[in-house]
Amino acid sequence: MKAKKKKEQELEAEPPVPPDWKPLPGVPSKKYPGLVYLYPTEPSIIGLEKIEAAVDAVIARRHQREAAERAQKKKQRR
């Protein structure tokens, strides 16, 4: 129980917010015009650049898989 509590506290602990930190502006959605996605008001511990790079890599792999599946289906139809 104590170990669980300690782990929870560790997960909650974050570095202090830098004094010059400013929240990022919202990002308009391309899929739903008028909708704006909001970032958290605290800085990312990992860093936004790293998260963006990881998201891009994962989405690129999915697009590759989808393209390969489409090509395979096209091949089968012939």
Added chain:
Amino acid sequence: MTLVHDYDGNVFINCPFDAAYTPIFEAIVFTIHAIGLRPKSARQRLDSSEIRLHKIIRLIAESRFSIHDLSRTELDDTSGLPRFNMPLELGVDLGCKAFGPEHARKSLLIFDAEPYRFQKSISDIGGQDIQQHGNDPAVAVARVRDWLRAESNLPTIPGGAALYSEYLMFRAELPDLCEELRLDLNALHFTDFSYAITTWLRRDV
């Protein structure tokens, strides 16, 4: 008391933090982001020296919207007592709305496990519209989406089915995302989870 400038965009989530609740919690956090609002949780705050209740009071004061999930208010196996944190936080929020004229526009979504269970435990909230999600993330997404559609003035809110479909896609890619970041999926901090959702939503359109 002056409201924070982004008050109308904030949604405070008062819910259990145990592993069994994680699928519901993650679905709710995703839905709030995908609708164009910002989830706030006691898990996000940076200052470890801050007293927990003060932290929660501040988050409640910063949020126009709140979700209070009482569905897991049940007897603890070890102590034989229920954990009262979530009903307490609901009480703080109701007090904030009642006593702060600037908070009169506050809107609360309350979940409980069964339709009329609250009448046996906290009958004072009788007369409020209490919702159930049945521990089903799809239902939780729909309830949160419908409530925010009715209560916010947001011009565009995707449908419940579209939101849940996007959530499933995000959730399926989350392990890969954590692997890219060399992070343990179970140790992903709330703030970074939020950043991952916002980044994924803005990229995958």
